[in-house]
Amino acid sequence: MKLEIIETKQDGDAICLALKGVMNIHTAVDFRRQLKPLLENAKQHIHVDLSDVSFIDSAGLATLVEGLQWSRAAEGRHFVLSGLCDRVRDIFELAKLDTVFEIEEGSKA
Amino acid sequence: MTDSDNQLSCNLNSACDCVHVLSSMVEVMGHRVGLSDKEINRMVLAVDEMFANIAQHGYQGREGRVDMAASLQGDALSFELRDYAPPLLKDEMLDWPRQSEAGDDDITPGGLGMHLMRAVMDKIEHESLADGNRWRLIKYLDGEQENEA
Numbered sequence: 424m425k426l427e428i429i430e431t432k433q434d435g436d437a438i439c440l441a442l443k444g445v446m447n448i449h450t451a452v453d454f455r456r457q458l459k460p461l462l463e464n465a466k467q468h469i470h471v472d473l474s475d476v477s478f479i480d481s482a483g484l485a486t487l488v489e490g491l492q493w494s495r496a497a498e499g500r501h502f503v504l505s506g507l508c509d510r511v512r513d514i515f516e517l518a519k520l521d522t523v524f525e526i527e528e529g530s531k532a
Numbered sequence: 533m534t535d536s537d538n539q540l541s542c543n544l545n546s547a548c549d550c551v552h553v554l555s556s557m558v559e560v561m562g563h564r565v566g567l568s569d570k571e572i573n574r575m576v577l578a579v580d581e582m583f584a585n586i587a588q589h590g591y592q593g594r595e596g597r598v599d600m601a602a603s604l605q606g607d608a609l610s611f612e613l614r615d616y617a618p619p620l621l622k623d624e625m626l627d628w629p630r631q632s633e634a635g636d637d638d639i640t641p642g643g644l645g646m647h648l649m650r651a652v653m654d655k656i657e658h659e660s661l662a663d664g665n666r667w668r669l670i671k672y673l674d675g676e677q678e679n680e681a
Contacts, residue, residue, distance in 0.1 A: 424549050424551055424552055425549075447551050447580060447584070448584040448587070449551075450549070478551065478576070478580075480551075480577060480584065480648075481581060481645040482584065485644065510573045517651045517652065518648060
């Protein structure tokens with residue numbers, strides 16, 4: 424099982440990523456490595472489309488929390504998630520993170 | 533993998549990405565006892581978290597054997613994971629900090645995984661053995677048991 428960034432769109436200060444696969448302890452490490460330079464390059468708006476992510480565990484959630492922490496570190500930054508399927512949304516709810524993240528309905532990337 | 537009416541078992545390598553194997557076992561047992569897709573997905577998560585904890589904290593990222601057995605005993609659906617890593621002190625992993633109501637600020641490595649397991653399962657047991665650890669995740673199908681973890 425793997426996790427791929429299947430699409431990246433850049434528009435000014437905004438970047439949209441579409442992911443496909445499962446986010447777990449094995450795949451989150453690579454995604455974290457790919458996400459890190461985006462966070463360091465100070466984009467103002469990062470959008471992560473999870474439409475094709477079928478499973479997420481605490482390691483995947485922890486990686487996304489890093490994006491959340493980045494967004495909170497400076498004024499005007501947004502780290503937005505979208506396209507959560509029912510299974511993934513349920514795990515966000517179990518972790519009580521559904522109200523902490525900015526989550527849009529549908530996909531955008 | 534072995535299969536009987538009430539039990540499935542297999543041996544895994546802690547270093548492999550086994551979520552699909554674990555998912556399959558949990559899904560088969562979940563469907564046999566009539567759980568919903570949502571409940572099965574939650575149990576897949578709990579078993580994945582336990583497997584990840586064993587791999588990350590028990591074996592410290594090194595390769596190691598994990599025996600997994602899923603069984604139905606009475607109204608208890610049980611997922612047992614046996615590792616051969618250094619035995620942990622009693623409840624060492626189970627006592628990891630619980631996530632607070634405050635949200636992401638208090639998330640700690642291991643803490644979120646334990647929080648998710650506790651949220652899903654009715655009971656989480658740990659037994660230190662001479663040559664490893666035995667972990668049991670239990671879900672009572674009548675839904676009336678208290679969450680003890």
